[in-house]
Amino acid sequence: MLELQNVRKQFDGKVVLDGIDLTIADGEIVSMLGQSGSGKTTLLNIILGLTPPDSGAIIYNGRDITRVSMKERGFNIVFQDYALFPNLNAYKNIVYGLKNKPGLLSPAELDGIIDFLELRPHLTKSVDQLSGGQKQRVALARTLATKPSILLLDEPLSALDGVIKETIKARIKALTKKYNLTCIIVTHDPEEALTMSDRVLIIDQGKVSQFGTPRQVIHQPENSFIEEFILRQLRIKRDNIFQLFEGCHV
Numbered sequence: 187m188l189e190l191q192n193v194r195k196q197f198d199g200k201v202v203l204d205g206i207d208l209t210i211a212d213g214e215i216v217s218m219l220g221q222s223g224s225g226k227t228t229l230l231n232i233i234l235g236l237t238p239p240d241s242g243a244i245i246y247n248g249r250d251i252t253r254v255s256m257k258e259r260g261f262n263i264v265f266q267d268y269a270l271f272p273n274l275n276a277y278k279n280i281v282y283g284l285k286n287k288p289g290l291l292s293p294a295e296l297d298g299i300i301d302f303l304e305l306r307p308h309l310t311k312s313v314d315q316l317s318g319g320q321k322q323r324v325a326l327a328r329t330l331a332t333k334p335s336i337l338l339l340d341e342p343l344s345a346l347d348g349v350i351k352e353t354i355k356a357r358i359k360a361l362t363k364k365y366n367l368t369c370i371i372v373t374h375d376p377e378e379a380l381t382m383s384d385r386v387l388i389i390d391q392g393k394v395s396q397f398g399t400p401r402q403v404i405h406q407p408e409n410s411f412i413e414e415f416i417l418r419q420l421r422i423k424r425d426n427i428f429q430l431f432e433g434c435h436v
C-alpha cells in the first residue's frame with residue numbers, strides 16, 4: 187500500500203502541491219487527472235523519487251520512503267515520449283534495464299512479458315521501424331522487465347489513436363491484474379481516466395478535488411470543478427457525436 191501524507195511542493199515560491207493526502211492499495215489502477223499545470227507530473231515525480239517534496243511523507247508498505255532514492259524505491263515509469271534508445275533494436279531496448287541486474291528476471295519471465303505484449307514479431311526491428319503502439323508496448327515491456335513494485339505511466343495514450351488506444355488500455359488493465367501491479371497514470375483526458383481506472387484522483391491547483399471511483403465521480407461530483415471540468419467535457423463530447431446524426435435518417 188502506498189500512502190501520501192500532507193505532501194507539499196513549491197517551485198520558485200509558487201505552491202504546486204498543497205497538502206496531498208491519499209492511499210493507494212496494491213494492484214489498484216489510479217489515474218491522476220487535472221488540467222495543464224495542476225501539478226500531476228510533479229506528484230508523479232515525487233512518488234517516483236525524482237523530485238523531493240518540501241514536506242509531508244510517502245509511506246510504502248509501512249516504511250517511510252520520503253528520503254529513499256529513486257533506485258531503492260523500486261518503482262518505475264514509462265515516459266510520455268517512451269524514451270526508447272534509437273540505436274538499439276526493440277529487444278535490446280527491452281532488456282536494457284537488466285544489464286547490471288543479472289538474475290533479476292528469468293528467461294521464462296522475459297518470454298512471458300514479450301508474449302503478453304505480443305512483441306515477438308517485432309524484436310529485431312529498429313525503433314524507427316516500430317509503429318506508435320509498438321513503441322508504447324516496447325517501452326512498457328522494458329519497464330516491466332525491471333519488475334517495478336509500482337508502475338507509473340505518464341500520459342500513456344496521448345500519442346495513440348482509435349483502436350490502438352483501446353488495445354493498449356485493455357492491456358494495461360490486464361497486466362495490472364496478471365502481475366497484481368499497482369499502476370498510477372497521469373492523464374488530462376477525463377474519458378481515459380474514467381474508463382481505465384479503479385479510482386480517479388482529480389487535482390485542481392495543487393489540491394485533491396475528489397478521489398473516488400469513476401461511478402462516484404460521475405454520479406456524486408463533490409464540487410463545481412468536477413461538474414465544470416470533467417462532466418461538462420464529457421457531455422460536450424457526447425453531444426458532438428449525437429449532433430452528427432441529427433436529421434440523419436439511417
Ligand SMILES: Nc1ncnc2c1ncn2[C@@H]1O[C@H](COP(=O)(O)OP(=O)(O)OP(=O)(O)O)[C@@H](O)[C@H]1O
Nearest residue numbers: 197198202220221222223224225226227228229374
Ligand atoms: N522544475 C520546475 N521548476 C519550476 N517550476 C516547475 C518545475 N516543474 C513544474 N513546475 C511548475 O509547476 C506547475 C505544475 O507543473 P506540472 O508539470 O506538475 O503540471 P501538470 O499538471 O503535469 O501539467 P501538464 O498536464 O501541462 O503536463 C506548473 O506551473 C509548472 O510550471
